[in-house]
Amino acid sequence: EVQLVESGGGLVQPGGSLRLSCAASGFSFSSWVMTWVRQVPGKGLEWISSISGGGDTTYYADSVKGRFTVSRDNSKNTLYLQMNSLRAEDTAMYYCGKGSSYSISWQSHWGQGTLVSVSS
Amino acid sequence: DIQMTQSPSSLSASVGNRVTITCRASQGISTWLAWYQQKPEKAPKSLIYAASSLQSGVPSRFSGSGSGTDFTLTISSLQPEDFATYYCQQYNSYPVTFGGGTKVEI
Numbered sequence: 001e002v003q004l005v006e007s008g009g010g011l012v013q014p015g016g017s018l019r020l021s022c023a024a025s026g027f028s029f030s031s032w033v034m035t036w037v038r039q040v041p042g043k044g045l046e047w048i049s050s051i052s053g054g055g056d057t058t059y060y061a062d063s064v065k066g067r068f069t070v071s072r073d074n075s076k077n078t079l080y081l082q083m084n085s086l087r088a089e090d091t092a093m094y095y096c097g098k099g100s101s102y103s104i105s106w107q108s109h110w111g112q113g114t115l116v117s118v119s120s
Numbered sequence: 121d122i123q124m125t126q127s128p129s130s131l132s133a134s135v136g137n138r139v140t141i142t143c144r145a146s147q148g149i150s151t152w153l154a155w156y157q158q159k160p161e162k163a164p165k166s167l168i169y170a171a172s173s174l175q176s177g178v179p180s181r182f183s184g185s186g187s188g189t190d191f192t193l194t195i196s197s198l199q200p201e202d203f204a205t206y207y208c209q210q211y212n213s214y215p216v217t218f219g220g221g222t223k224v225e226i
Contacts, residue, residue, distance in 0.1 A: 035216075037164075044207065044218060044219075044220050044221045045156075045158075045164065045207055045209075045218040045221075046218070047209075047215060047216040047217065047218065050214070050216070059214045059215070061215050062215070095163055095164070104152075104211050104212075104213070104214060104216065105211055106154035106166065106169045106209060106211050107154075107156075107164075107166060108166050108169070108175060109166070110163040110164050110165070110166075111163060112163050113163055
């Protein structure tokens, strides 16, 4: 059974940093594109970043480019999102999603999410 | 960027009704389209990928169709557990983009 478990969310001040993790199990982690999607409470879904199975190719939304960095440790079956220079508008629930073997994909499975609040 | 426009933004329906949600892409995306269901305080759940392929475990009352720019999600007979918000997503090119959502209410 595919399982994705996010962690690392919390309250952080504007300009601060946070690192999210997504622990994966139940599938061959290194074979699949992984994605981060966020959702402001009460609003829609926003794709923010994807990373190839090998970790050598990354993609970012303009809203986070230069501030967020996606990475993965295939030996630990874990996906990461390093978030720097956080802003109030980054406040959201952050979900990780499992893609496919293609470079761009839908998300077949999702974690339960981790909440990030940026406030002074 | 490819814009995804869903309609309606909300609808009211009854158990047993047939429900259709539409999604329009600002440019052609072939069949690189997915549909998701999200219930309050829960993570999204994949329903349909490649415009018409049913995700494993999803009931057959859900179906998807379309190609190019116009797509539909149909629920053939609405069940109580189907009241939720539905999102379309294009994955033809980065940045991946979602529609604004359709809330299905009683």
